Amino acid sequence: MTHTRTTRLERGRSALGPALELVHTGQAPTRAVLTAELGVTRATAGAVAGELEALGLITVDAHPTAPVGSQGRPSHRLSVDPDGPVALAAQVHADGYRAALVGLGGNLVATAPGCGTVDADPAQVISEVVRTGAGLLRESGRRCVGAGLAVPSAVAEPEGTALNPLHLAWQAGAPVRDTFRACLAEAGVTHPDGSPVTGFAANDLNVAALAEHRHGAGRGARHLLVVGTGHHGVGGALVLDGRLHTGSSGLAMEVGHLTVDPGGRPCHCGSRGCLDVETDPAALLAAAGREA
Template sequence: MELKPATLAGPTLAGTALTLIHAGRAATRSELTSQLGVTRATTGAITAELRDLGLIVVDSGPGGGHQGRPSHRVVPDPEGPVALAAQVHPDGYAVALVGLGGVIAARRAWHAPVPADPGLVFGEVAEAAADLLRTSRRRCVGAAACLPTAVTRPQGTAIRALYVGWPDGSPVRELFAAELTRRGVAAPAGFSAVNDVNAIALAEHRHGAGRDAGHLLVLVAEHRGVGGGLVLDGSLYTGSTGLAMEAGHVSVDPYGRPCVCGNRGCLNVETDAARFLESAGRELPAQGPILDEAIALLRDGYQTDARVRQAADAIVERLGLGLAGLINVINPDRVLLGGMHGALLAVAPGPLREAVARHSPWGHGAAIPVEACSLDDAGLIGAAETAWQPVLDNPVLIRSLPD
């Protein structure tokens, strides 16, 4: 009996194929066949199903192959469905439509003071997001927001969102979903909320500098404070309740600055953008993005301004100490630094790597590659990954999307 393509593919096999194409790990049907470990006929059935679902394009032109045999290219459909991603940070907001492959199809961002009422924040974000979807006329698989706070799982509540002044325990996922639903945005794959650095880590692992890492540690000095993320064997590690990897609250000086968490000397306050600006003798801007100002000062002044260099070197030493401790506990095979930490690595790669090695027992940390994050808008792309995940697991969910 001849099997139908949907039966041949099945949710699991089709999902694996879509994930490989999505992550850029299989660009042709030949590569897909090899990685799936199936026959060419089965691969043909799988790709035909994914094409009929509007998720991929099978290019009829030759894309390479083995032993002179051409193999068709398989790529995400550039006009296919999108995930709606939103990012909230202390200096403003951004929304984007993100297709398969981590490609941003449309984006809007604006700087504005963030209200202390998360309901007002998500109302503004949802209005912009709904307008973006209407303008694009693209179908939406799901929606996710990345936020500058720890987010519990599965409840989706914010824990200690002090940088934006929200009440502890704010139901951010529910608020986000309610505001989008009120504006007619359907999300068949669901609504989710995720910590911003967790989103960055996921995006970098799938589409950026963290590809192929088995144990990827990411540390980012974002708009305020410092956050961490960990991807283990392809999956984001969030702990038992979603609150794992609050690396910004690793203390590097028990007598250091007080941190919002109640401790002293945390990476969060000893190696962030505000600490660098103050140490370099600059006043913090009353308005506007602190992160952008800190990175510009670091890049322009590290080689020419003694006080800037002194401030940067002090942060390098503290960051090296914190990284060494994290490396000793986690034993990653790659470390990525983002935000101001990535800028520090760019201007002082030798001193930073030397600081990690100096504080690592047996010099183990010296052998771990320390690189910079590579993606623009990694938070938005990573948030979109969480919205896409149900479809990556089971592509037939796409049939429930409204036309």
């Protein structure tokens, strides 16, 4: 590497993370767009893109072509490396779990469902889903750079505990993050150098909102409101100015426990007529005269 190239890369090294995020979320499809978004010179953007390509994170086309009818110099196209690293994604819900490998760009690499019931011991089901994910990693041969666990409960920070797993037989305050990290270590989910992969835990609707904001219906929006339901219950999440809003204790968007019918069905939270039990799939099936 020449001294000039080295100098450019050193100037742009702090831009490696932002540059990868721009490509990862589809906001920088070309090097010209990357240059403009980062506010750097073309040479620096080229050095940054080259470094990300050398790390196996993105691909840069070697022979850029301009669309028919366009003017100006064609720009190199950028895309995530389809054979790049993955994150292990795990979800636990009332009727089981799912493990998946997700690559840059939000691309689903592999997925596997498992079990029909969730044990009352969080460590049991978290261990099962991690072992399933570890199996996917072995089969794929892909490099794992992180892991995330989604649970149907608000997760307190910085403790990493499940505050209200109402649709599971778990006790409130279950240490889901620490359990998840211990299970990752036990299953041998590590970086290539053997160092432990960091595991995160969060509310399932919160991580769904982040995914929608980065790759789905909310891409490009400053603010996003998500209200969703899975097998049981109703949850909500809010993205403000591109950041997840969880409040001081992680309970900011527990919309499922807004009372919509004071004389309605009894709720797991101890109240009656909550959105959680009046409008979830089980309630809609009951209203239609069908068994859940």
